[in-house]
Amino acid sequence: MVDQSVFISIEGPEGAGKTSLINALAPELRQNLKRPVLTTREPGGNPIAEGIRNMLAADTSVNMDARTEALLFAAARRQHLVETILPALAKDEIVLSDRYLDSSLAYQGGGRRLGVDDVLALNEFAIDHVLPDLTLYLDLPVEIGLERINQQRQSKIDRLDREKLDFHQRVRETYLSLLERFPDRIVKIDANQPLEQVIQAARVELSKVLEVES
Ligand SMILES: Nc1ncnc2c1ncn2[C@@H]1O[C@H](COP(=O)(O)OP(=O)(O)OP(=O)(O)O)[C@@H](O)[C@H]1O
Numbered sequence: 001m002v003d004q005s006v007f008i009s010i011e012g013p014e015g016a017g018k019t020s021l022i023n024a025l026a027p028e029l030r031q032n033l034k035r036p037v038l039t040t041r042e043p044g045g046n047p048i049a050e051g052i053r054n055m056l057a058a059d060t061s062v063n064m065d066a067r068t069e070a071l072l073f074a075a076a077r078r079q080h081l082v083e084t085i086l087p088a089l090a091k092d093e094i095v096l097s098d099r100y101l102d103s104s105l106a107y108q109g110g111g112r113r114l115g116v117d118d119v120l121a122l123n124e125f126a127i128d129h130v131l132p133d134l135t136l137y138l139d140l141p142v143e144i145g146l147e148r149i150n151q152q153r154q155s156k157i158d159r160l161d162r163e164k165l166d167f168h169q170r171v172r173e174t175y176l177s178l179l180e181r182f183p184d185r186i187v188k189i190d191a192n193q194p195l196e197q198v199i200q201a202a203r204v205e206l207s208k209v210l211e212v213e214s
């Protein structure tokens with residue numbers, strides 16, 4: 001079993017099941033591995049980054065410039081990294097983050113059409129070479145994910161939720177292109193299947209980086 005730090009990000013379009021997956025995996029990892037597991041999310045994870053999240057969610061940000069939005073997500077990521085993720089990794093914890101770099105590449109690079117390369121360049125300053133050991137990308141048709149969250153709740157970063165279907169299609173297409181660009185880090189999981197099967201597929205992938213049985 002690996003007893004060093006492990007950094008795992010969970011990615012996917014709206015309603016893919018990221019939160020549900022983390023909520024299922026974290027307790028069983030804690031129990032099975034007897035190791036501290038930090039669950040966190042982007043944008044957020046600490047007061048400064050949660051403050052940026054509120055700014056991004058506010059109604060007044062409806063007309064926010066796309067580059068301003070990308071910079072705010074990158075700023076939140078930087079604070080999340082130095083205040084939340086790196087201290088946990090320094091203590092050899094397992095970190096499960098609901099979204100990280102690839103969300104900016106997919107949403108701002110693809111969805112907002114800023115370009116993956118430009119958004120990656122912007123984020124390189126923020127992440128300073130810290131990449132996840134493994135990224136689980138939960139893939140599903142965007143209509144299904146949006147339908148799931150519409151049934152579920154009213155609040156989140158509504159501004160991005162309310163984007164038209166073609167925005168979300170571009171987000172998914174960009175995620176799929178990231179799989180080809182970073183095949184050593186990103187693994188695709190079919191999220192259009194019952195949650196228990198999604199969890200089992202994730203266990204198999206986690207067992208490879210944690211070197212435990214799935
Ligand atoms: N595999 C699944 N099949 C059916 N419903 C699911 C599945 N996974 C999650 N759900 C449901 O879909 C909704 C969204 O799930 P969840 O909040 O985990 O997704 P998310 O990816 O974290 O969403 P967001 O993009 O808002 O962060 C919830 O009501 C959840 O119960």
Ligand SMILES: Cc1cn([C@H]2C[C@H](O)[C@@H](COP(=O)(O)O)O2)c(=O)[nH]c1=O
Nearest residue numbers: 042043073099103104107156157160161
């Ligand atoms: C990190 C990050 C997030 N977003 C978007 C993606 C979602 O629409 C929201 C986050 O809400 P969730 O309920 O926590 O999934 O923010 C983005 O556009 N860019 C990013 O870098």
